[in-house]
Amino acid sequence: MIKRIKVTRSATWPTLALAACLCAAAMPAAAEDCEVKIGAVGPMTGGAASWGLSAKAGADFAAALANEGGGLQVGNRKCKVKVYSYDALYTAAGGAAASNYLASENVHATVGPVGSPETTGFRPVAKRNGQINFSSSYMAGVITPEFPLAFHALQAPVTWGPMLIKDSKAQFKFNTVMIVAPNDQGGTDSGKQLVKLYADQGVKATTEYYQRGTTNFAPLAMRIVNAKPDTIETSSVPPGDAAILAKQLLEAGYTGAIGSLGGVGAAPIIQGAGGVDKLKAFYWLETSPVDDPGVVKMKADYTRLMKAPPPENPLFPVYTVAAEQILRAISIAGTDQDPEKIATALRQMTPESRYLGKGGWRGKTNYGINQELAFPVGLGMAVDGKKLPVRRIDIPAE
Secondary structure, three states: OOOOOOOOHHHHHHHHHHHHHHHHHHOOOOHHHOEEEEEEEEOOOOOOHHHHHHHHHHHHHHHHHHHHOOOEEEOOEEEEEEEEEEEOOOOHHHHHHHHHHHHHOOOOEEEEOOOHHHHHHHHHHHHHHOOEEEEOOOOOOOOOOOOOOEEEOOOOHHHHHHHHHHHHHHHHOOOEEEEEEEOOHHHHHHHHHHHHHHHHOOOEEEEEEEOOOOOOOHHHHHHHHHHOOOEEEOOOOOHHHHHHHHHHHHHOOOOOEEEEOOOOOOHHHHHHHOOHHHOOEEEEEEOOOOOOHHHHHHHHHHHHHHOOOOOOOOHHHHHHHHHHHHHHHHHHHOOOOOHHHHHHHHHHOOOEEOOOEEOEEEOHHHHOOOOEEEOOEEEEEEEOOEEOOOEEEOOOOO
8 A cells, every 4th residue: 555645845845946956957068058159141132142042051051060969069068059140132231231130149250241242341340249250252351450350261362363264274275354243342353353363374354344133144245255255254243143144145156265263163154054065165263172072071961961952052161161160269269259259269270171171371461361261272174065073272371
């Protein structure tokens, strides 16, 4: 026979509560007990959406990798990583709004903004809000001592341009180039750099700027065909625009080479052309060496973990690596809320990726501040309708 024991509330409930508290204190903190916040800023709608969505995918993936391991180590706790994203619309106003949104969520480190207009609007507001940011813009002065929390996620054309243009010129024998770009800061800053880079390799350069938002490039395509450049440089043209431009160039009878030594990559040009077999001479920058075993594994891990194929845009690996550095620095600093500590950790650590190994810092020569990530890039070529393996180009640190 079981004897019932009557429990009195006054004597027992405080004892039980105390015991529960002591047990909880003895248990290690779980990832859900604390949260690390990072941001992702870029155009997530419109013609440049694939760039911004790649930034978000890189941040989401790095967060998922950390969470898969139980969270990010911050001090004596492991914390769940959460990404806060904002569509900055590829405008200066959108960049400023993105910084203020992240501030409202107490986010102090972000991948992006992506383009020059966004970066121009984002940086001064982020300086006031105390936000570390990794831009992929090619704007002049993208990083500068004036904005000590601003970092560069990849190298500018002045770093890799001489190597890639020299090799492309040797392959395709061009002596003139027409640089096509939007007629705002996102196009003109990089356009001016590219004019000099091509000229330095003995290639006569001209420019053709168009209104951002253009959807019919047929008139521009005819002007290009009539000008008869040996090659066309499209590196500052957003992916959606690049696909239309390539299509209408070939329809207009263009038979010269096409270059894409920027963030567009190969996919939009190949898509617009109707297949790589339609391209007799095409060369492009891969902002990461896409055929490298490390990048191949990165994409496989993304598919496994995120249950979806990775973005094809070449900025996806760039932003994955940038997000890795942010999370490493937060772990070293022991906080996601003190941007100065995080920035100090970034400057003092050697950049390293689980997929691309050790990298380095650059920027002192070009910008006066060593806050530009130095990881390998790639040079892709299609010759007579056949796509060659992407060559890995290692970038030295400073």
